[in-house]
Amino acid sequence: MRSLLPIVLILVVFLILLVGIYNGLVVKRNRVRNAFSSIDVNLKKRHNLIPALVETVKGFAQHEQETLTRLVEARQKARDPELSEGDRLQLEETIGPGMRHLVAVAESYPELRSNSQFLNLQRNLTEIEEQISAARRAYNAAVFEINTAVESFPSNLIAGFFGFERHHFYEASADARESVRVDLQG
Secondary structure (H helix, E strand, O other): OOOHHHHHHHHHHHHHHHHHHHHHHHHHHHHHHHHHHHHHHHHHHHHHHHHHHHHHHHOOOHHHHHHHHHHHHHHHHHOOOOOOHHHHHHHHHHHHHHHHHHHHHHOOOHHHHOOHHHHHHHHHHHHHHHHHHHHHHHHHHHHHHHHHHHHOOOHHHHHHHHOOOOOOOOOOOHHHHOOOOOOOOO
């Protein structure tokens, strides 16, 4: 009986370690999901601003019709529930520069710049973009945590056995890295 005691103690310690690592992985995965959900909520706020912003600018900037159309189309595509997390974030990266371009174009019209509805929309957009940026930072921090756990020993063994996977970091697209260019010539 005494010879079984060390084996039982080792098994108990191993089981406690296994449960602790598994629960830690679950917490990290849920942080990633929560952070992505926060991005999603803010992106929906931005999507809700698009129609009002487009309508406000439309009357002033007729030659920007293509930008307005692309912005509305991208908004529609981003609402597809079948999009993966990564595809969704990538598509959203085309919306941000389009919105910034639209605001930059609107800045060139004094009548629009003094329009109270436009100014309110611009303020809301700035606030939402800041919230999206903060949510993306939180998402990347959560992704860093789970990726480190999924790749580190011994949690990588448990992660592999239970199907925990690496997540992709949010990275800005090439369009989002470029500064907004406004061409009012035509």
